[in-house]
Amino acid sequence: MFATLASTSELSAQTFPSSVDICMQQDAGAGVLRISLRANDQDFGEVLSGLVFTIRWPQGSPATLGLTASAWCPPGQAFNPGPSAQVSPGNGFKYKTWTSTGFALLNAPVDISGCAQTLLADTWTEVLTIPFINGASTLFQLVNDDFTFADNRDYFISLNGQWIANGDTLTGTICSGSTSISSVVDEAPFFRLAPNPTTGLVQIMAPSVPNAWCEVLDATGRSVMTQRLNAAGPSMLDLTGEAPGVYQVRVNSSEGCKTMSVVLERP
Structure with a gap:
């Protein structure tokens, strides 16, 4: 018990990124949505304790989103995002929300529940892919909107059990688009x-x-x-x-x- 408390205290004393941004890249060729995170100003390899993000697409589209996969972290480890049921609140869009709750260090070895990974400072790191079916011509968006705000589905991140560090929220900006194209x-x-x-x-x-x-x-x-x-x-x-x-x-x-x-x- 005392060792656990000491470990928690040491984590809390560490330097946090100023914020963590999230971006979704729609890869039509591969038929997947690529989710990337970026730790701003500081590497982070400790506990990604909470993550929430939501993707929407037009109500009239036949597209569905499949099971997620991560080449960055094995299933059931320190990073374990899972989807909600698909919902249609009547505003012209369908929604699906992913959440992850972590208790182990990201940079810990895989055999002790880690991912053996670090979010590098100011670098987009692809952490998750989501396949889409019947969605070649569908525009998917990673969003904060009126519905996600009212239903507690806005983008949110916490690190080491904290969502505010140095007086500022750790939840950064969101975007939907490519993070790798030059033109x-x-x-x-x-x-x-x-x-x-x-x-x-x-x-x-x-x-x-x-x-x-x-x-x-x-x-x-x-x-x-x-x-x-x-x-x-x-x-x-x-x-x-x-x-x-x-x-x-x-x-x-x-x-x-x-x-x-x-x-x-x-x-």
Whole structure:
């Protein structure tokens, strides 16, 4: 008993990451959703004591989400996420929530319930894959929205039994999109964004037509920026002052309207 208390005290004295972000990458080719975590400013290999996140997709989609798998940590160890039942609250979406409760050190050997893993500082680490069925054309999103807030399904993380460290919550930002692509190109090359992901500045290569303009929307659909585009060449968008996450860039011109996603990361 006294050894356990001492161990808990030692854990509490450790330096925590400033926060832990979560991102979902939809891999249509492999038919899976890839869930990644990022510990900000500090490595973390101790107890990932609690994790909650929710994925939604359109009510009319025939898609379902299958059993999860993790190449990062064996089943039943220090990281053991499991899904809820699928729910449809009547707001146009289906939802499924994953939770994990851990008691062992992430960096402990597998034979004593650990994962032999560490969340590296400022690095996206893929921790989980979720297969989807009949969902090739379905948009899945990792979200905090009105339903997840009211039903206690918002993204949440706790480390060593604590969800606040140094006066700030450890629960960081969420995003849905790729964390590994260098540029996004539309199938019909209407416009391009690079770099993507970005830490602030993103170049937009749009049609060389007069009166083209773009609007940037955050995850809630709020417009955070409108800008007229340069008809003679590339334009630059500056998202430096915005919170990390996934933004929609909508370009309007005489050739039509197209929307693409850009992932804004911490510098």
